[in-house]
Each structure stands twice: as C-alpha cells, then as structure tokens.
Amino acid sequence: MRYIVISFLAFIQYSAIIKLENYYCGEGVIFDKSIKYPFVEPDYKEGYTPTINDIKKTETYLFNTYYEYETNVLDSFNLDKSKFKKKFKNPSIVKKKFFKYNRQYAGFIDKSNDTIIYIGLLNFTNKKLANKYFEGWKENIFFGFDGFYDKNQKTYLYNLSKNKFVYKLDTSGYK
Numbered sequence: 001m002r003y004i005v006i007s008f009l010a011f012i013q014y015s016a017i018i019k020l021e022n023y024y025c026g027e028g029v030i031f032d033k034s035i036k037y038p039f040v041e042p043d044y045k046e047g048y049t050p051t052i053n054d055i056k057k058t059e060t061y062l063f064n065t066y067y068e069y070e071t072n073v074l075d076s077f078n079l080d081k082s083k084f085k086k087k088f089k090n091p092s093i094v095k096k097k098f099f100k101y102n103r104q105y106a107g108f109i110d111k112s113n114d115t116i117i118y119i120g121l122l123n124f125t126n127k128k129l130a131n132k133y134f135e136g137w138k139e140n141i142f143f144g145f146d147g148f149y150d151k152n153q154k155t156y157l158y159n160l161s162k163n164k165f166v167y168k169l170d171t172s173g174y175k
Helices: 052-076 091-097 127-133 147-152
Strands: 015-018 028-031 044-048 101-110 115-123 153-159
Touching: 052 091, 052 101, 052 115, 052 153, 115 147, 127 147, 147 153
Parallel strands: 028 101
Antiparallel strands: 015 028, 044 101, 101 115, 115 153
8 A cells, every 4th residue: 555645835925916907907915914024124023914095005105106216225326317308307207107916915014114015016027937936926925136136026015104215225234
C-alpha cells in the first residue's frame, strides 16, 4: 500500500477584492490591518485596514496632485522637472494614464497617529505579461525592482490625516 503525504505551509493574509469603475477598469485589493507590512517604516505604529472612502480619497488625491508629486520628487534630486509632461496637471489625463493599472491598498497608523494609505499601481495593460510578473498580487503586497517593474509599477504613500503625500527618502545607509 502506498501513502502519499501532502503537506503545505499556508498563511492567511486577509484581503478584499474591489472594483471602482469610476477610478479604473481593473481590480483592486484592500489588505487587512493584520498584513505584515513589507517596507521598513520607522514611524510605523500599527496596522490599519483602509475603507472604501479612504481609497476613494487616495485615488482622487493622486489624480489631482500627481503632477505636483512627480515634479517635487524630480526637484528633490536636482533633476530637470521641465521634462515631466505638463498635461499631467489635468486629473482626467492622470486617470487615463493609470486606468488599466490594478491596485493594492494597505494602511498603517504612524507614531504621530496619522493614518497612512499605501497604494501600489500595477500596470495590467498587457495582461499576459502582468499575470507573469505580478503573480500573486492579490495575496501579497508586491514590489519589484528594475526592468519590467520600473516601467509598470508605481507606489505612493498618502497621509490621509493631513491630506498630503508622504515624501520619504531613506538615507540611513549613507552615513
């Protein structure tokens, strides 16, 4: 008699799949506050589960201030921000740019008790490539480097309490 032993290690990260057709055509996933937040945030205090209203505010803020955010980042690195297209001052153009991107949302409360919303935008325009490179995106916060990921992934932190983006550059490794 043969015995087949199947064992697997599973961990549950609670998430909810959403569709916000007024914001994008793909899917979004809201990660529960119990998710292990994968980024080092020195101000992290505790997890937070974003609500649909939180997400709508985050999306609207992204559409309305995308140009300002991107030019501020370029300016902080002393890069020529005049090359960033001015058409992105228009929220409807920004919405169109990110319309076929799927979303990941997570949240946390920082040490100042501000609510921070993480939004990850994953380009699903080419679904075959996206499914390959973003495999498992509904289960885990996804972050890739270089090549495909540079061109097809964007991440932002939005301070919901102060209604502004979080600009962070960790220079602790450069002392």
